[in-house]
Amino acid sequence: MIAKIARKEFTEYLRDGRFRWTALIILALLLVSLGLGWKNYSDTKREMEAARADSRSTWENQGKRNPHSAAHFGVYAFRPKTPLSLIDSGLDNFSGSTIWVEAHYQNPARNRPIEDATALQRFGELTAAGVLQLLLPLLIIFLAFDAFAGERTSGTLRQILSIGVKRSSLVFGKILGTSSALFLLLIPATIIGVLALALATTNETLLSSLPRFLLMCVGYLLYFGAFIGIALTVSAWASTARLALIVLLGFWVFTCLLVPRLANDTAERFYPNPTAEAFWAKYDKLRKEGVDGHDPSNKKRKELEQEYLKKYKVEKLEDLPINFAGIAFNAGEEFAAKVFDKLYSEIWVGYYRQENLQKTAGVLSPFIPIRFFSMGMAGTDLSHTEDFTSEVEQYRRKFNRFLNLNIAENSTTKDGYKYFGDKKVWQETPEFVYQIPDTSWALSKQIWNLALLFMWCFGALGLSIFEGNRMKVL
Amino acid sequence: MFTRIIKTEWRNLFAEKSFLILAVFFAAVLVYGIYNTSSWIAQKSAENQNLIEKQEKDIAEKKEQVAKGYKGSTEPGNYVPDPSDPYTIGMGLYNAVLPFAPSAVFSLGQSDVLESNAGVSVATLQRTKADKKGFENPLSFLAGHFDLSFVMVYLLPLFILALSFNVLSGERENGILQILLSQPLKLKNLLTAKITAQFSLIFLLVLLAVLGGFLISGISLSAEGFWAKAFLWTVVVFAYMLFWFSLAVFINSYGYSSATNAVAAAAVWLILVLVLPSLLNILVSVIYPVPPRTETISAIRGVNLDMRRDGKKLLAEHYQDHPELMPKEGEKAFEDFGLAFVHIQREQKKRVVEVEERFAEQVANQQNLVQKLGLISPSVIAQEAFNEIAGTGLNRYRHFRLQVKEFDRQWTDFFLPRIYKMDSLTAKDFESIPRFEYEEESFSTIGSRVGIGVLILLIMSGVLMFLSFGKLKNYRLE
Numbered sequence: 001m002i003a004k005i006a007r008k009e010f011t012e013y014l015r016d017g018r019f020r021w022t023a024l025i026i027l028a029l030l031l032v033s034l035g036l037g038w039k040n041y042s043d044t045k046r047e048m049e050a051a052r053a054d055s056r057s058t059w060e061n062q063g064k065r066n067p068h069s070a071a072h073f074g075v076y077a078f079r080p081k082t083p084l085s086l087i088d089s090g091l092d093n094f095s096g097s098t099i100w101v102e103a104h105y106q107n108p109a110r111n112r113p114i115e116d117a118t119a120l121q122r123f124g125e126l127t128a129a130g131v132l133q134l135l136l137p138l139l140i141i142f143l144a145f146d147a148f149a150g151e152r153t154s155g156t157l158r159q160i161l162s163i164g165v166k167r168s169s170l171v172f173g174k175i176l177g178t179s180s181a182l183f184l185l186l187i188p189a190t191i192i193g194v195l196a197l198a199l200a201t202t203n204e205t206l207l208s209s210l211p212r213f214l215l216m217c218v219g220y221l222l223y224f225g226a227f228i229g230i231a232l233t234v235s236a237w238a239s240t241a242r243l244a245l246i247v248l249l250g251f252w253v254f255t256c257l258l259v260p261r262l263a264n265d266t267a268e269r270f271y272p273n274p275t276a277e278a279f280w281a282k283y284d285k286l287r288k289e290g291v292d293g294h295d296p297s298n299k300k301r302k303e304l305e306q307e308y309l310k311k312y313k314v315e316k317l318e319d320l321p322i323n324f325a326g327i328a329f330n331a332g333e334e335f336a337a338k339v340f341d342k343l344y345s346e347i348w349v350g351y352y353r354q355e356n357l358q359k360t361a362g363v364l365s366p367f368i369p370i371r372f373f374s375m376g377m378a379g380t381d382l383s384h385t386e387d388f389t390s391e392v393e394q395y396r397r398k399f400n401r402f403l404n405l406n407i408a409e410n411s412t413t414k415d416g417y418k419y420f421g422d423k424k425v426w427q428e429t430p431e432f433v434y435q436i437p438d439t440s441w442a443l444s445k446q447i448w449n450l451a452l453l454f455m456w457c458f459g460a461l462g463l464s465i466f467e468g469n470r471m472k473v474l
Numbered sequence: 475m476f477t478r479i480i481k482t483e484w485r486n487l488f489a490e491k492s493f494l495i496l497a498v499f500f501a502a503v504l505v506y507g508i509y510n511t512s513s514w515i516a517q518k519s520a521e522n523q524n525l526i527e528k529q530e531k532d533i534a535e536k537k538e539q540v541a542k543g544y545k546g547s548t549e550p551g552n553y554v555p556d557p558s559d560p561y562t563i564g565m566g567l568y569n570a571v572l573p574f575a576p577s578a579v580f581s582l583g584q585s586d587v588l589e590s591n592a593g594v595s596v597a598t599l600q601r602t603k604a605d606k607k608g609f610e611n612p613l614s615f616l617a618g619h620f621d622l623s624f625v626m627v628y629l630l631p632l633f634i635l636a637l638s639f640n641v642l643s644g645e646r647e648n649g650i651l652q653i654l655l656s657q658p659l660k661l662k663n664l665l666t667a668k669i670t671a672q673f674s675l676i677f678l679l680v681l682l683a684v685l686g687g688f689l690i691s692g693i694s695l696s697a698e699g700f701w702a703k704a705f706l707w708t709v710v711v712f713a714y715m716l717f718w719f720s721l722a723v724f725i726n727s728y729g730y731s732s733a734t735n736a737v738a739a740a741a742v743w744l745i746l747v748l749v750l751p752s753l754l755n756i757l758v759s760v761i762y763p764v765p766p767r768t769e770t771i772s773a774i775r776g777v778n779l780d781m782r783r784d785g786k787k788l789l790a791e792h793y794q795d796h797p798e799l800m801p802k803e804g805e806k807a808f809e810d811f812g813l814a815f816v817h818i819q820r821e822q823k824k825r826v827v828e829v830e831e832r833f834a835e836q837v838a839n840q841q842n843l844v845q846k847l848g849l850i851s852p853s854v855i856a857q858e859a860f861n862e863i864a865g866t867g868l869n870r871y872r873h874f875r876l877q878v879k880e881f882d883r884q885w886t887d888f889f890l891p892r893i894y895k896m897d898s899l900t901a902k903d904f905e906s907i908p909r910f911e912y913e914e915e916s917f918s919t920i921g922s923r924v925g926i927g928v929l930i931l932l933i934m935s936g937v938l939m940f941l942s943f944g945k946l947k948n949y950r951l952e
Contacts, residue, residue: 018737029749036756044766051768058775065780073780076771095612098771100600108608111767114587114615116837118844118868119861120758120854122584122618123751130752138744142737241733246636249740257628258503264617265510273614275521276607277528351611358613382613420783 001165005173006180013143013181022139023185026131030189033128037086038196045200048078048097060427064420067403068329074102075399077392077432079109082379083201083209084216087193088129090380093121099389101396101432103403104332106340108276109389128193129374132220133367134256136182137227141248143181144231146241147174148471153241158473171232171468175461178228186224190217211439216377222453223370229460236464236471255365263361263368267354274347286339304331317413325416326408333400340393348386355382362452369452376446379436383445387437395432402429475659476667483671493637500633501683507625508687512579514619522571522590529569536563537904558898561812563907564889565819567602568594570881570910572874575865576697579688580707581623581857583866587615592878594885594910596893597819598826600774622684623860626711627853628747631718634676635739638722640732641668642949647732652951661946665726669719677715681708702917703863706924710859713931717852720938727942729949747853754847754854762839765832773829774822785814792817792894801896816893834875841868845923852934855927862924865914869923873915884908 013019055076062070077099085092096109114121124130151157160170197213198206231248238244305317308324317324355372362368375381403421411419443450487493536557546556555562569591578585589607599605618624642665645651654664688695695701725738779788789810793800848854861867885908892899 022741032753032756047766047768051766051771054768054772055775058772063780063783065783069780069783073775076775078768091612091616094615096608098768100605105606107606110605110608111770112587112608112612113767116764116767116833118755118758118837118840119584119857120751120755120844120848123755123854123857124748126749126752126756134748135744138740142741146733242640242736245733245736245740249736253629253632258620260617261620261624264614265514265620268611268614269513272517273610276603276609277521277525279609280603280606347609351613354611355613358617382611385612 001169002172002176005165005170006176009147009174009177010180013177014184019143019181022142023181026135026139027185027189029126029131029135030128031192033126033131034086034192034196037089037127038200040089041081041083041086041200044081048080051076051098052078056431059429060423062426064422066417066419067406067421067425068103068325068417070421070426071103071400071403074100075432077101077395077434079388080434080436082384082436083197083205084212084378085380086196086200087127087213087216088374088378088380089125089127090129090375090378091382091385092380093117093125095385099392101392101399103329103400104336106336106344106393106396109385128189129371129378133223133370133374136224137252137256137367139185140178140182140224140227141231141245141252144174144178144228145235145245145248147178147232148236148468149238149241149244150235152239152471152473161473167469167471168465171236171465174232175228175464178232179224182224182228208438212377212379212442215439215443216374219370219373219377219450219453222457223366225457226366226453226460229457229462229464232464233460233467236467239472256367259361259365260358260368260371263358267357270357271350271353274350279343279347283339283343286342287336300331300335301328304328320413322408322413323411323415323419324408324413326404326406326411329407330401330404333397333404337397344389344393351382351386359448362449366453366456369449369456373446373449373453376442376449379442381445384436384442388434391434392432395430398430475657476663479659479664479667480671480674483668484675487637487672487675496633496636497679500629501679501686503629504622504625504680504683505687505690507620507622508579508684508693509691510619511582511621512691512693514582514621515574515578518585518590519574522573525569525591526571533563533904533907537901540899540904541901558900560889560892560897560899561816563899564596564885564893565816566595567599568885568910570594570878570912572871572912575703575870575914576694576700577703577707578864578866579622579691579693580703581860581864581866582619582621583623583861583864584868584871585866586610586619588868588871592875594878594882596816596886596889598774598823600822600826622687623857623864626714626860627856630676630680630711630715631743631747631853634672634715634718635722635743637672637676638669638719639725639735639739641665641672641722642726643730643732643735646951655951661949662943665723665946669723673715673719677712680711680715699914699917703920706921707860707863709928710856710863710924710931713928713935714852714856716935717931717938720935720942724938724942727945727949729945746851750851751854751857754844754851757847758840758843761843762836764836764840767833770826770829770833773825776825779818779821785811785817788817789813796894799891799894801894810896813894813896816890820890834872837868838872841872845926849927849930852931855931859924859927862920870915874912877912878910881908881910 055078059070059073059075062073065073079095079097079099081092093113096112098111099109100107124134148157151160161167194213197209201209230251234247234251235241235244238247304327305324308320308327309315309317312320312322314320358368359372362372372381376383403425406421406425407419410421539557544557546559546562547554557563570593572590572592574585574590593599593602593605595602640647642651642661645654655661721742722739725735725742730738844854845858848858858867862869888906888908892903
């Protein structure tokens with residue numbers, strides 16, 4: 001019986017011009033957005049590759065220079081785009097893509113694409129994820145709003161139930177019918193998505209992205225399931241199709257437009273974004289007074305001098321067999337590292353507080369968990385941003401340590417800054433390589449969002465069965 | 475008859491519970507939007523104010539030290555730069571601040587993304603803390619803000635459509651339409667009267683709620699130029715509302731059922747407010763692609779000069795070209811690392827500025843195109859107009875950047891010759907250190923940009939109304 005009802009719904013949808021047109025438009029938008037995502041991904045990837053190679057070759061061919069001067073010249077670390085960003089660009093437009101790696105300073109990521117865009121960008125970028133998160137629920141609403149309400153008004157509901165069809169079979173049939181109409185759209189979209197991925201990536205990256213892609217699909221199915229459940233519930237509850245439609249559209253506006261913005265503004269109000277001025281003022285203070293208030297850097301330096309004089313049993317720094325400047329720079333870096341660790345961890349705590357508050361709002365809106373989950377799988381969310389910046393910082397420390405010890409080992413204090421490194425030194429300098437974290441890591445950050453999606457999906461479907469069982473026939 | 479229908483419509487609306495709920499909800503959302511915007515502006519303005527005060531205090535302190543003859547400290551680990559050295563302030567960072575316009579409350583616009591302070595220095599910004607910025611949570615840009623323009627651009631049309639999607643179909647489905655038209659009354663006039671009633675009510679509601687929002691949020695209404703902007707805003711809102719009401723009339727003129735009208739209204743809203751702007755965005759960035767930001771980096775790094783390695787040669791060349799800048803100590807300057815560094819910084823800055831200008835030009839091209847292409851989308855027109863009125867859009871920002879560029883030149887002209895001559899600043903010199911003051915765009919410039927959009931909105935509404943009235947002749951009453 002369930003299959004029969006589902007087939008009837010499905011056939012009806014196919015005959016309905018509204019469905020055909022809306023589905024076609026959404027499919028077209030999905031195609032366009034995937035195409036754009038693909039172009040954006042491959043362009044950015046090429047530019048980043050070129051810039052990385054350029055940056056490295058400038059470094060290796062900088063000529064003779066004191067390694068500390070070279071450290072000030074520095075190198076750049078570029079954030080590679082993840083393959084799945086062609087589906088969900090997430091925070092890519094808002095987080096910096098490059099970090100200047102230099103002596104003394106841990107710099108924030110710069111060059112946010114949003115800074116070079118017009119106000120149109122704020123209406124939202126057309127991405128496949130955007131279409132799936134915002135428009136597909138509307139399609140579901142348009143499909144399902146009169147599932148029960150329409151049959152009730154036309155009197156067919158009474159007929160069906162009078163021939164002994166179980167109410168639960170009716171609901172299951174409707175769920176199945178709506179889902180299969182949806183799959184008619186989703187299956188080609190998925191195939192195109194995989195093709196776009198395959199075109200944009202090498203076999204190896206494609207293979208490593210597939211688990212993330214599959215998980216992403218699971219997330220979206222749960223999300224659509226939630227909307228099917230909600231639409232059927234409201235249709236069963238509402239007295240007329242018109243009322244059902246208005247309530248559902250209201251729910252969509254609330255979920256997809258109001259809650260995300262409210263959550264964002266509330267999060268920012270409770271946990272304000274740090275300003276650059278405040279950050280550097282704190283930095284200056286900590287440097288001067290020491291991280292724990294009684295260990296300033298100049299005192300440290302004097303202790304270090306004594307330690308080395310004693311170690312090499314000489315009277316003056318000039319008599320050391322090594323260059324003390326390199327040792328002092330290195331100690332300075334180690335001290336600064338402690339300061340930066342403290343300051344940046346405060347920053348990230350603030351970011352995650354904002355994120356957690358927004359994630360909590362997912363209780364009110366299934367749009368929130370799917371957006372976070374999708375970004376998380378695409379590797380374009382906050383935790384992936386943090387992973388990149390912390391990898392760059394680990395690299396920066398390695399980079400400075402290498403150059404400072406090079407000074408210490410290859411010259412003496414008497415040489416001062418007159419020691420110059422050459423091409424061999426620059427070639428031996430470690431290079432920054434970034435690997436996107438694996439799927440299980442990404443998934444471990446998404447437990448809450450995934451749980452919410454499950455709750456929304458099965459809660460809503462369950463509710464539709466409950467409401468179907470007690471709905472009025474007349 | 476006309477006024478009687480209007481009065482009846484008002485009475486009906488006030489008797490309807492769902493309308494009252496919607497109206498109260500919408501007014502609350504408006505007030506929240508204003509409160510949210512104004513508190514955000516207050517916070518940002520306070521940050522800007524702090525920055526300016528700190529900057530002024532710093533210059534005043536240095537002036538005092540110079541007057542007392544303090545020369546800084548070179549003790550290792552406790553280095554304090556010499557305040558009388560023009561290098562100290564000139565190569566450091568001065569922040570030129572763009573203040574919020576008094577009308578900023580009408581839209582947050584791009585003000586969260588575009589930095590309201592621009593670094594000015596003799597050196598490249600890479601050397602200063604102006605390039606060590608960007609500590610905002612990227613997540614906080616994703617969802618957008620709940621500001622007044624969001625409520626007006628996105629939610630107001632929904633409110634209008636929720637009210638008017640069944641302006642005729644509802645009456646027909648209730649069977650009232652036939653009764654009404656049995657009176658000496660034309661369908662056209664009935665429709666106009668009903669729409670006028672709904673329009674005036676919502677318009678009044680918006681104005682009252684906004685005024686209430688202003689009072690609750692404590693916005694200073696007496697600020698210079700505020701009311702002129704507020705008037706301009708009212709005109710835009712009027713035209714934008716007219717468009718959406720005309721659309722509702724147009725949808726109704728087809729004579730479909732209320733449910734179909736509702737789906738059609740929702741779909742049109744979706745296309746005009748969400749889909750069309752993002753398609754336009756694609757078009758604009760395809761026509762004027764912004765070059766990859768990595769180019770700025772390559773530009774800086776392309777200047778492969780080293781002060782210790784190349785300093786002496788660079789300075790010798792420099793003083794040969796500019797003998798007037800040769801310091802009194804002469805040859806000594808060739809050995810000065812600081813001067814070599816300044817010289818390298820100037821070279822880098824030249825390159826960076828060239829690249830930066832290409833970026834600015836491309837974004838300006840995009841913005842000009844948005845102003846033209848955007849005219850096909852009512853929501854883009856409204857958003858651009860609100861940003862324009864609030865002074866939080868790209869145009870005012872560009873105006874600011876142009877002034878900063880000029881100011882950067884003044885700053886450099888003041889400090890650079892003194893640095894090269896190795897002069898010391900006297901306490902009196904401190905009084906003539908240039909300061910930045912933003913000069914507003916004139917009201918007529920803003921008015922003319924907004925005016926075109928308003929005109930297009932009115933034309934669109936007129937066309938929709940005209941087409942609808944044509945169709946109404948064949949309207950089926952059952």
